[in-house]
Amino acid sequence: MTRAVIFQDIYWVFWREFKKFTQQRARILMIVIQPLVWLVLMGNSMSGLTRNPAAMKMLGTGNYLEFMTPGIMIMTALFGGVFGGTTILWDRRLGFLHKMLSAPIHRAAIPLGKLMSIGLQTMLQALVIVIISLFLGVHFITGIPGVFCLLLISGLFGIIMGSISLSLAANLKSIETLMAISNFLTMPLMLTSNAMFPVNAMPVWLRAIANVNPLSYAVSAMRTIATQGWFFHQIWLPVVALLGIAMITIGVSVKMFYRSVS
Amino acid sequence: MNNIIEAVGLTKVFPGGLIAVNDISFSVEEGEIFGFLGPNGAGKSTTIAMLTTLIKPTRGMAKVTGIDIIKQPYQARLAIGYVSQDLAVEDALTGYENLKLQAGFYHIPKAEAVKRIAEVLTMVELTDRAKDKVETYSGGMRKRLDIACGLIHRPKLLFLDEPTLGLDIQTRREIWKYINHLREEIRMTIFMTTHYMDEADSLCDRIAIIDKGIIKTLDTPATLKGSLGNEIVEFTFSRGSSSDIETAIGHIKHLDFIEDIKFTEERGYMASVTNGESSVPAIFEAIHDFPVTIGSISHTQPSLDDVFLHYTGHEIREEKVDKESGFRNRMIMRRTRK
Ligand SMILES: Nc1ncnc2c1ncn2[C@@H]1O[C@H](COP(=O)(O)OP(=O)(O)O)[C@@H](O)[C@H]1O
Ligand SMILES: [Mg+2]
Numbered sequence: 001m002t003r004a005v006i007f008q009d010i011y012w013v014f015w016r017e018f019k020k021f022t023q024q025r026a027r028i029l030m031i032v033i034q035p036l037v038w039l040v041l042m043g044n045s046m047s048g049l050t051r052n053p054a055a056m057k058m059l060g061t062g063n064y065l066e067f068m069t070p071g072i073m074i075m076t077a078l079f080g081g082v083f084g085g086t087t088i089l090w091d092r093r094l095g096f097l098h099k100m101l102s103a104p105i106h107r108a109a110i111p112l113g114k115l116m117s118i119g120l121q122t123m124l125q126a127l128v129i130v131i132i133s134l135f136l137g138v139h140f141i142t143g144i145p146g147v148f149c150l151l152l153i154s155g156l157f158g159i160i161m162g163s164i165s166l167s168l169a170a171n172l173k174s175i176e177t178l179m180a181i182s183n184f185l186t187m188p189l190m191l192t193s194n195a196m197f198p199v200n201a202m203p204v205w206l207r208a209i210a211n212v213n214p215l216s217y218a219v220s221a222m223r224t225i226a227t228q229g230w231f232f233h234q235i236w237l238p239v240v241a242l243l244g245i246a247m248i249t250i251g252v253s254v255k256m257f258y259r260s261v262s
Numbered sequence: 263m264n265n266i267i268e269a270v271g272l273t274k275v276f277p278g279g280l281i282a283v284n285d286i287s288f289s290v291e292e293g294e295i296f297g298f299l300g301p302n303g304a305g306k307s308t309t310i311a312m313l314t315t316l317i318k319p320t321r322g323m324a325k326v327t328g329i330d331i332i333k334q335p336y337q338a339r340l341a342i343g344y345v346s347q348d349l350a351v352e353d354a355l356t357g358y359e360n361l362k363l364q365a366g367f368y369h370i371p372k373a374e375a376v377k378r379i380a381e382v383l384t385m386v387e388l389t390d391r392a393k394d395k396v397e398t399y400s401g402g403m404r405k406r407l408d409i410a411c412g413l414i415h416r417p418k419l420l421f422l423d424e425p426t427l428g429l430d431i432q433t434r435r436e437i438w439k440y441i442n443h444l445r446e447e448i449r450m451t452i453f454m455t456t457h458y459m460d461e462a463d464s465l466c467d468r469i470a471i472i473d474k475g476i477i478k479t480l481d482t483p484a485t486l487k488g489s490l491g492n493e494i495v496e497f498t499f500s501r502g503s504s505s506d507i508e509t510a511i512g513h514i515k516h517l518d519f520i521e522d523i524k525f526t527e528e529r530g531y532m533a534s535v536t537n538g539e540s541s542v543p544a545i546f547e548a549i550h551d552f553p554v555t556i557g558s559i560s561h562t563q564p565s566l567d568d569v570f571l572h573y574t575g576h577e578i579r580e581e582k583v584d585k586e587s588g589f590r591n592r593m594i595m596r597r598t599r600k
Contacts, residue, residue: 005369012366016352023354093590095348099411102314102344103367104336262318 009105013113014120017087021121031076035129038072039065039136058198060227069133070150070222071195074215076129077122077154078189081161082182084118085169088257089178101261111166111257115159115250122158123151146225153239157218160246163253170256195219217241265289266419266451267296267313271322274308274475282308284475285322290453290468292418295445297466298455299570301578302591305475306455307347310423313453314344327418340368343417347424347455348590349597351396351408357383358392360407361414368415375414382410386440402433404597409440420444422454426461428595434458438465457578459566469566471573478573483566490534490564490572492521495541498530500557510552517548526577530558532568 021027043065059067088111091097100110130140130147140146165182172178190196192206193215199207210216217238224234267290274283283305290296298306311317313324315335324331327341351360358379365375383389386406396404405425412420425441426434442465444450456462462469463483470480479486499507511531515523519537526532535541539561546556562568570578 008366008369012363015366016355016363019359020352020354094593095346095350095590096352098311098316098346098348099344099350100367101316102339102342102346103364104339104369105367 006106006109009109010113010116012105013100013109014116015113017114017117018120021117031125032128032132035072035076035125036132038075039069039129039132042068043136058200060198060223063138065133065136066138066227067198067223068196069129069138070219070226073126073129073150073154073222074157074193074195074218075190076125077158077218078161078186078215080122080125081118081158082165082186083179084114084158084162085165085167085178085182086175087114088166088169089172089175093175097261107258107261108254111163111253112250114166115162115253118162119155119159123155126151126154140226141229142225146230149225150222153218153222153242156242156246157215160214160242160249163246163249166253167249167256170253170260189213189215193219194223214242214245264292266292266328267324267326267453269309269313269322269324272309272312272319272324273321274305274312274317275320282475283312283319286472286475286477287322288470288477288480290451292451293445293449294467295441295452295454295465297462297469298453298472299457299459299462299466299469299566300455300472301457304457304472306457306472307423308475309472310344310421310453310455314342314421315339340415341417341419343412343415343420345409345412345420345422345425347427347594349401349404349408349594351404351411353397354395356393356395357388357399357407360396361392361410364411364414370415378414378416382413385413385443386410400433401429401597402436405429405433405437406440409437413444417450419451419453422452424455424457426456426458434461441465459570459578463566471570473574479569486569487564487566490568492534492536492564493538493541494562494564494568495533495535495545495559496529496531496562497533497545497559498557500555502552502554506553510549510554513552514545514548517544519544524571524575526571528577532571534564534568534572535561 046064046068088097091100097110101107130150140150142149165178168181169178192209193213194210195215199210199216202210221235221238221242224231228234267288269289270287272283272286273281275281286309298309300306308317312319313326313331315331315338318332326338329338329341331338352363355363361379361382362375365378370378380389383392386409388403388406388410391399391403396407399407409422409425422441426437429437438461441452441454445452454465466483468480468482469486471478471486481489502510511523514520514533519535519541521534521536523531523533533541533545537544542559542561545559549556567577
């Protein structure tokens with residue numbers, strides 16, 4: 001099998017996933033409404049609390065919405081990715097997995113194509129959030145290149161969560177169990193990160209957790225880009241860490257997938 | 263004639279120790295429709311999964327179109343088509359998009375794919391619905407689309423796992439027509455499974471009866487029915503205590519034209535007889551002196567049901583399946599009933 005063929009196979013798996021995604025009107029509607037609600041409600045209720053010098057110092061910006069937008073982007077990526085594994089369990093249940101496996105496609109193309117679709121979906125969701133936040137008066141200090149980087153980091157994070165979910169799916173039989181585990185994972189990941197609240201405002205023990213939570217890496221790199229500027233010394237380390245984590249989780253998900261179908 | 267499938271000692275033991283397929287050997291000739299007939303849980307799908315390289319046999323080997331399924335699974339996949347029992351078409355896509363996807367999975371170049379899609383759509387008579395979403399299709403149309411997917415790479419050998427599962431009788435006949443057409447017009451060899459007697463009888467050139475992972479017998483439907491040799495008399499009693507009936511049956515059993523008597527809940531007593539229709543009055547006469555009365559009695563030619571009963575000792579019936587399989591079966595039913 002040549003290398004060109006696996007890319008072709010990944011493309012077709014991706015094509016199917018993405019095509020299905022674009023057909024789900026209700027889901028797409030939710031993708032627009034959910035961040036809108038979050039940004040409007042949270043932004044309004046918090047802005048009163050944060051319009052004082054001490055809070056502004058902790059947030060790194062005078063606008064809570066600006067502080068929170070990267071957090072919402074990552075939260076959306078988290079939700080988008082963490083249920084990614086369910087698609088493979090549905091494929092198994094509905095027989096489509098066997099259809100793909102009986103075709104002469106490279107087996108790794110199945111998880112990789114799905115991850116590609118998750119990555120692109122997450123980036124599009126992040127773009128929707130950017131557009132909404134622009135309407136709400138959020139200013140992205142690094143402009144269009146900065147926004148593009150925010151999308152890439154969101155996509156990368158979605159892929160990390162997606163590959164963790166796919167690895168779990170490979171070891172589970174039922175969709176319900178995976179949904180339960182995924183639900184269980186998301187809240188603690190969210191609340192022990194800097195997505196919603198500045199690390200400086202946290203008790204020491206929580207701060208310790210937040211500092212090692214990969215979600216925080218993504219958010220701090222994004223927040224720097226969105227609200228401070230191209231401070232590369234604050235950006236490169238979390239991004240490299242995320243890339244490293246992604247390589248590992250993708251590798252594991254492919255391995256686990258192989259094991260589950262052999 | 264060449265053998266297009268050759269299986270020797272195929273065995274599948276699932277983790278947990280369940281022996282789903284137990285040391286089966288058979289061969290399929292080029293150009294024939296070969297059927298596996300057996301109840302739910304007999305091991306039909308598991309056999310197909312091994313032959314289509316989806317799972318590895320625990321023991322044994324097989325060749326499809328001359329290719330070893332264990333040593334060259336990739337080549338085997340290219341050579342064969344597989345239509346699962348799951349009705350695995352994508353609801354959210356159109357019929358055309360489903361086929362386009364399948365062509366992509368088989369690395370068929372774009373221009374060629376367009377041609378082939380048109381070709382298989384014509385074959386299953388779905389051309390005018392190709393642009394509609396599959397969720398608007400009937401069960402029969404979905405099945406036809408799924409079969410079309412299995413044909414896109416023009417395989418010489420097609421595996422059809424329970425091709426009419428859950429469909430109503432009219433639609434089932436329609437699917438039979440397409441299956442026959444494949445064999446007659448494009449000389450395709452078809453390996454199919456079914457738990458419908460009439461389907462095996464009217465479609466298959468040869469049948470293997472499989473039960474609990476074992477091939478009980480294998481031959482043409484005519485030979486199988488003929489091999490019972492005898493005709494069947496079915497009867498039930500309307501009067502008589504169970505011990506009296508037992509004594510009467512014991513007596514009947516020893517009449518010289520009776521070969522064998524079986525009892526099933528569904529059909530009552532079934533005697534295989536050597537003297538044709540004259541067995542009916544002869545049975546009446548034989549039990550004349552016993553305190554029992556026959557309620558109903560009929561004389562029939564052996565059917566495939568009788569063959570099945572003869573070789574397996576039970577009627578075809580639902581077996582217990584594990585939870586996930588049960589769930590899958592219900593999903594299939596739900597989709598075919600549309
Ligand atoms: N992946 C699996 N793991 C464990 N047991 C299985 C698996 N697939 C099938 N079985 C079991 O193997 C037996 C044969 O199943 P199957 O081949 O699907 O039967 P059929 O297709 O004839 O209805 C059944 O008892 C079924 O529950
Ligand atoms: Mg089956």
